[in-house]
Amino acid sequence: MTRQTTPRRDPFDLAARLGLDGARPGWVHLVGAGPGDPGLLTLRGAALLGSADLVAYDRLADPRLLDLLPTGAEAVRVGKNPDRSCRERTWTQDEITTLLVQAAREGKAVVRLKGGDPFVFGRGGEEALACREAGVPFEVVSGVSSAVAGPAAAGIPVTHRGLATGVAFVTGHEDPAKPTSQVDWESLARFHGTLVFLMGVRNAPEICSRLREHGRDDATPAAVVQWATTPRQRVLHTTLASLPDDLAGSGMGSPATIVVGDVAAVGRLLGPPAEPARRTTTTPAAPPVPTTVDAPKVPA
Numbered sequence: 645m646t647r648q649t650t651p652r653r654d655p656f657d658l659a660a661r662l663g664l665d666g667a668r669p670g671w672v673h674l675v676g677a678g679p680g681d682p683g684l685l686t687l688r689g690a691a692l693l694g695s696a697d698l699v700a701y702d703r704l705a706d707p708r709l710l711d712l713l714p715t716g717a718e719a720v721r722v723g724k725n726p727d728r729s730c731r732e733r734t735w736t737q738d739e740i741t742t743l744l745v746q747a748a749r750e751g752k753a754v755v756r757l758k759g760g761d762p763f764v765f766g767r768g769g770e771e772a773l774a775c776r777e778a779g780v781p782f783e784v785v786s787g788v789s790s791a792v793a794g795p796a797a798a799g800i801p802v803t804h805r806g807l808a809t810g811v812a813f814v815t816g817h818e819d820p821a822k823p824t825s826q827v828d829w830e831s832l833a834r835f836h837g838t839l840v841f842l843m844g845v846r847n848a849p850e851i852c853s854r855l856r857e858h859g860r861d862d863a864t865p866a867a868v869v870q871w872a873t874t875p876r877q878r879v880l881h882t883t884l885a886s887l888p889d890d891l892a893g894s895g896m897g898s899p900a901t902i903v904v905g906d907v908a909a910v911g912r913l914l915g916p917p918a919e920p921a922r923r924t925t926t927t928p929a930a931p932p933v934p935t936t937v938d939a940p941k942v943p944a
């Protein structure tokens with residue numbers, strides 16, 4: 645029997661078929677670009693990019709998304725360049741909000757394209773508040789966050805029946821050694837769910853130390869996913885105690901998502917094949933996953 649295939653459709657055609665509105669003059673649209681793979685932009689995001697006058701985009705947004713812009717639209721890269729690795733201008737948050745507000749006041753249809761989801765460690769709330777204070781209308785268009793898509797790309801479900809009934813997204817940017825830390829390490833260590841740290845590569849040793857000091861088991865499965873959903877993706881499987889050394893030895897850096905919790909072991913079953921270790925010490929074998937009805941069997 646011959647199977648009928650459906651012809652592929654252009655996303656703009658699809659956006660039109662779904663009745664999605666384009667970007668509005670005088671508005672700021674805060675749009676999530678997704679974690680990296682341009683295919684993870686939402687259809688609404690694509691429709692807005694396809695009708696914008698000005699796009700202010702982040703360092704982590706895939707530049708190919710700019711191919712969706714109409715001819716004549718202006719694209720401004722408002723990178724923060726945290727590692728100062730190039731001579732690119734670094735924009736302050738105030739400069740970014742001023743650009744958005746001014747452009748909207750000039751009657752432009754403005755898209756602020758932010759990596760992942762605008763409201764997950766993206767300072768989207770601050771940009772929305774700045775628009776509100778300036779009397780500029782805005783909307784938030786959710787994106788696929790690396791907090792969920794990063795682990796998923798490594799085969800790690802952030803919740804899994806029998807292993808984790810909850811998940812906490814935590815900034816790894818705050819120095820855990822500082823006395824005024826707003827992160828409640830004691831509660832996080834005791835939390836019987838998955839911990840997902842964003843912006844945590846530099847502070848990984850302190851993050852792991854704090855969790856262990858407050859009683860989280862050394863053998864807790866952990867994983868690091870760098871450049872998730874892109875061709876540069878790399879995954880490290882380890883344990884809480886070994887993570888700092890294994891990460892340092894792996895040569896992996898930012899952007900990466902760190903997962904701590906039993907679900908990390910599931911990635912060994914569902915994720916892409918492990919890459920060969922870059923250093924002589926091997927990543928320890930996965931500790932056994934608690935045996936419950938839903939717990940997968942992880943090879944020793």
Ligand SMILES: C[S@@+](CC[C@H](N)C(=O)[O-])C[C@H]1O[C@@H](n2cnc3c(N)ncnc32)[C@H](O)[C@@H]1O
Pocket residue numbers: 678679680704758759760761762763764765766788789790791794841842843844869870871872873874898899900901
């Ligand atoms: C400023 S936060 C922005 C998060 C973004 N709003 C989101 O929802 O994904 C940047 C951090 O997100 C994480 N991240 C972003 N893209 C990533 C990717 N493709 N792979 C792994 N982690 C990523 C990293 O922890 C990075 O340091």
